[in-house]
Amino acid sequence: MSPDPVPRPDLVLGEDGLARPAWASTDPLLRAYYDGEWGLPVRDERGLYERICLEGFQAGLSWATILRKRPAFRAAFAGFDPDEVAAFGPGDVDRLLADPGIVRHRGKIEAAVGNARATVALREDGGLSRLVWSFRPERTPRPRTVAEVPTRSPESEALSRALRARGFRFVGPTTMYALMEAVGIVDTHLVGSHRRGSSGVWPDDAGGA
Structure with a gap:
């Protein structure tokens, strides 16, 4: 055989x-x-800000839904330029709530704007990339089955706390573990x-x- x-x-x-x-x-x-x-590793500020936002928007939805809407998200959020999004005001929030191309959730939209401001503020303390990548663990999982893939870790819990302390929202431990997988901080590709x-x-x- x-x-x-x-x-x-x-x-x-x-x-x-x-x-x-x-x-x-x-x-x-x-x-x-x-x-x-x-x-694959993502270390630039804009790339990490975008992925934090998209992971937050994904909560309760499928990732396929977010991927299909990604071009519309990028158009709506100025290419996820933190400086530009940080300047959004109430009128921009209303505009986004009326945009059928994205996920129209007020809390998540307002979080994306607030997270842009927090990202800009972090530049005075080493920047978003330095903070996020500082939570890389000593070892990565080696899952053989989907059931063995973790959904959170001590590092994702600590990253969640650190981001929340700096004003970020929709950055829970499970969401942050998904971020860590997506940007290469851990490798959960099946063996x-x-x-x-x-x-x-x-x-x-x-x-x-």
């Missing part, structure tokens, strides 16, 4: 011969996001996935048993 071409559970072998988790194996948008973006270890942050954790 020939060996199973996908030696790990919860992985799907694509037509291109590459193994991916089920969530990234069918929807072309999610597949492209998984292959080309998710888990056996073609993306495992690809970020360069955790090179010793690529593939393998």
